[in-house]
Structure formats: structure tokens, C-alpha cells
Amino acid sequence: MIGYYVHHQGRGHLHRAVCVAAHVRGPVTILSSLPRPRSWTGGWMSLPPDIDGAPDDPTARGRLHWAPVRHDGHRERLGMIAEWVRRVNPDLFVSDVSVEVATLVRLMGTPVVVAAMRGDRGDEAHRLAYDLADALLAPWPRSLPEPGWPAHWYAKTVHTGSISRYDGRPRPAVGDGPSRREVVLMLGAGGADVTERQVEEAMRATPGWSWTRLGGPTAGWTDDPWPVLCRADVVVTHAGQNAVAECAAARTATVVLPQDRPHGEQAATARALRTAGLATVRDTWPVPRAWPALLAEAAARPDRWRQWSPGDGARTAGRLLTELCLRRPGRSACVPR
Incomplete structure (x- = not known):
């Protein structure tokens, strides 16, 4: 079993998760505050939002990204994730993307994969999440690396190229074009x-x-x-x-x-x-x-x-997650290829 946390901003994190899960040789449960897609047939845990109200010290004095003090939604959200991990005991957990979720799950002893993002990730919170991850999933080509990453991040990074729900879909037939x-x-x-x-x-x-x-x-x-x-x-x-x-x-x-x-x-x-x-x-x-x-x-x-888009990014990511699951001796729910 793989747990897959999906961030609520936009729809890209969810589209990517659904694409990758289709290539995992085992069950996947998505945990998110986004609405469950009608097409999703796997496990789903609906999380409460934690962005309402006026947050108090959400960065824990600059050490984290989002951990507001005495916020009911945030406490409930992380509590539900922790309870799911305790009850299910997953083989692996993917964070796409939250430093706090990745850290929480790793503290509970579950291996974590972090979906990497471009930009300056040298702040303390990102360094913590990227350092503790068993693997980093980078949805861009190896030929266009993100500059400035330390060597130990690169050593555990799998570059998949871009991941799209449209990879491999035939282009529709083109009729007579418009005048403009x-x-x-x-x-x-x-x-x-x-x-x-x-x-x-x-x-x-x-x-x-x-x-x-x-x-x-x-x-x-x-x-x-x-x-x-x-x-x-x-x-x-x-x-x-x-x-x-x-x-x-x-x-x-x-x-x-x-x-x-x-x-x-x-x-x-x-x-x-x-x-x-x-x-x-x-x-x-x-x-x-x-x-x-x-x-x-x-x-x-x-x-x-x-x-940028070789067309097999989701397959490459799914293969990585399956292989990491199979490292668990004796009881992984994933199936070898």
C-alpha cells in the first residue's frame, strides 16, 4: 500500500498523482482536501482544510512552511494522516507536496518520496524534507537539472520528464481550420x-x-x-x-x-x-x-x-514507487514486474 498526499493548490498535483498511481503495481490511497475525481477508483481520504482564519506563527519561527499554532483544521488534518499511517502501516508514502506531511510520516517510520519542485529550495524546511526523503521525484528531464542542488539530493533523484494525463493520447483529427x-x-x-x-x-x-x-x-x-x-x-x-x-x-x-x-x-x-x-x-x-x-x-x-515530455514520465515514476515498496521484506502489497 502506498499513501499519496496531494496538495490542494490548483489541479496539477492531483492530475500527476492519478497518472502515477495508474502505473504502480499495488494499491494507492490518495489523501487530500480536494474533491475526489469521479474517475478515481482507488482509496481516498478527504482531509479538512487548514487555510482558514488568521494563522499564528505558521512557519514555527522560520523552521517550517505551514504549522499554525492552535489551528483546529491543521491539527485535525495531521491527526487524520497520522491515524491512517498507524492503522494501514503503508509500504511507502508520497508527499506532493508538503514538508510537514513528509516529516510527520517519516517520523512515524514510513519511507517517504517527495515530489521535487524547481526554484530555491535551500530554506530550512525544504532541506529537511529533501534530506529525509528516500527518493526525490523530479518531473523534468535530467538534461535540464535544477542548478544549485547538493550532490546527495541528486544521488537519490529520479528525473521522469514531465508527467501529464495526456501522455500517449492521440491528437484529434484536424479539420478545416478557422480563417484566423x-x-x-x-x-x-x-x-x-x-x-x-x-x-x-x-x-x-x-x-x-x-x-x-x-x-x-x-x-x-x-x-x-x-x-x-x-x-x-x-x-x-x-x-x-x-x-x-x-x-x-x-x-x-x-x-x-x-x-x-x-x-x-x-x-x-x-x-x-x-x-x-x-x-x-x-x-x-x-x-x-x-x-x-x-x-x-x-x-x-x-x-x-x-x-521535456518523453511520454513515459508517469510510468517511470510508478516503477520507482513499486521498486521502493518491494524493498520492504515479507509483506509488501506491491507486485514485482
């Missing part, structure tokens, strides 16, 4: 730094393009954007791991505009994409007059997405 080229603005569910006015100005500045909007504060949520991504001439998106993975799986030309995130995560991903020439990257939202040339530049860029 299509651009898709995909902001997702993880929060957006872009204003409605900025989007409208970009649309007015590009009369030769037809815009479709996915996610963000004013556009509707789309459970399956695959057909829209595949028919687009260009996708404009942020630099979250899941958004980039889905664009890469679609092999669609992409403009990446990193948003401000803790530890510079999206900025670091954007730097890697720019270094490899995989996407057209701008550090900030462009001014209106820059949009026509920007979209033309992106549309003309050769497709090199395979370096």
Missing part, C-alpha cells in the same frame, strides 16, 4: 497574476488571432482541455508544472509567462524552458503592442517538446 489563427490562454486553477484588462488589451492588439480562454478568474473551468490545446496554433500559459506538461504533451507551440510563486518555482521552470529553446518565454506579461510579434515568434518555433 487560434491562440489559447490557459491560466488554470492555481491562481492568476493577470488582470482582465491585460487580457482584453492583448486580444485587441491581435486582430488576426482568435482567442480561447481556459481557467483564470473570469473564464470557465474545462475538465478536459486536450482538444482545445491540440487545435491551437499557440498556447499562452503560466509556468506551473502541470500546465507546461499538458502543452508539451500536445506538442503545441507555447508562450510561457511565469507567475510569482513561492521560492521562484515558475521563474525557474521558465529559465529551463528558455535555455533549451522549448518555449517562447517572457518574464512578465507583455505590453499590448508586443503581442503580434510574440505570437508570430512562438508559432514559428520548431517543436522540441520531446526533450
Whole structure:
């Protein structure tokens, strides 16, 4: 049995967990405060939220990321996780992603895999989680490593390439295209730094393009954007791991505009994409007059997405988790290949 903690921010952590679990040779239970997907048939534990109210000393004087004092939801949440670990005694636990959950489970004697993220992870809390992990799961290619990591982190890191729910899905047949080229603005569910006015100005500045909007504060949520991504001439998106993975799986030309995130995560991903020439990257939202040339530049860029998205990232991650489970002598619920 594998326990798999899924963070509530956005939908990318959940999409990744479901993809990876499909390639594990054994049972997986997801623990999260997100709604359970209708398609998920494995175990599920619904956790209470712990982000309400005014938190008191949530970083424990800079040693952790989220441990607010006397917060009922936080105490209940960690208590439920601890009780599940005590009762189930899992072979392995994956944290995607919480320093506090990884530390709690490892303190209980269960091996832990931490889903790594780009950016500056040199703070005390991240060092603790990455140091205690039995393995680090990095959903980017080994050829584009995150600079500055200590050698002992690299020694236990498995680089899978990006992991997308669309890996291996055939592209839909393309009919007669529209008279105008299509651009898709995909902001997702993880929060957006872009204003409605900025989007409208970009649309007015590009009369030769037809815009479709996915996610963000004013556009509707789309459970399956695959057909829209595949028919687009260009996708404009942020630099979250899941958004980039889905664009890469679609092999669609992409403009990446990193948003401000803790530890510079999206900025670091954007730097890697720019270094490899995989996407057209701008550090900030462009001014209106820059949009026509920007979209033309992106549309003309050769497709090199395979370096980022080999198509077997979830399979590689599932194989790692299965192998770690099988290290438990005598009683692992995982099955050898």
C-alpha cells in the first residue's frame, strides 16, 4: 500500500498523482482536501482544510512552511494522516507536496518520496524534507537539472520528464481550420497574476488571432482541455508544472509567462524552458503592442517538446514507487514486474 498526499493548490498535483498511481503495481490511497475525481477508483481520504482564519506563527519561527499554532483544521488534518499511517502501516508514502506531511510520516517510520519542485529550495524546511526523503521525484528531464542542488539530493533523484494525463493520447483529427489563427490562454486553477484588462488589451492588439480562454478568474473551468490545446496554433500559459506538461504533451507551440510563486518555482521552470529553446518565454506579461510579434515568434518555433515530455514520465515514476515498496521484506502489497 502506498499513501499519496496531494496538495490542494490548483489541479496539477492531483492530475500527476492519478497518472502515477495508474502505473504502480499495488494499491494507492490518495489523501487530500480536494474533491475526489469521479474517475478515481482507488482509496481516498478527504482531509479538512487548514487555510482558514488568521494563522499564528505558521512557519514555527522560520523552521517550517505551514504549522499554525492552535489551528483546529491543521491539527485535525495531521491527526487524520497520522491515524491512517498507524492503522494501514503503508509500504511507502508520497508527499506532493508538503514538508510537514513528509516529516510527520517519516517520523512515524514510513519511507517517504517527495515530489521535487524547481526554484530555491535551500530554506530550512525544504532541506529537511529533501534530506529525509528516500527518493526525490523530479518531473523534468535530467538534461535540464535544477542548478544549485547538493550532490546527495541528486544521488537519490529520479528525473521522469514531465508527467501529464495526456501522455500517449492521440491528437484529434484536424479539420478545416478557422480563417484566423487560434491562440489559447490557459491560466488554470492555481491562481492568476493577470488582470482582465491585460487580457482584453492583448486580444485587441491581435486582430488576426482568435482567442480561447481556459481557467483564470473570469473564464470557465474545462475538465478536459486536450482538444482545445491540440487545435491551437499557440498556447499562452503560466509556468506551473502541470500546465507546461499538458502543452508539451500536445506538442503545441507555447508562450510561457511565469507567475510569482513561492521560492521562484515558475521563474525557474521558465529559465529551463528558455535555455533549451522549448518555449517562447517572457518574464512578465507583455505590453499590448508586443503581442503580434510574440505570437508570430512562438508559432514559428520548431517543436522540441520531446526533450521535456518523453511520454513515459508517469510510468517511470510508478516503477520507482513499486521498486521502493518491494524493498520492504515479507509483506509488501506491491507486485514485482
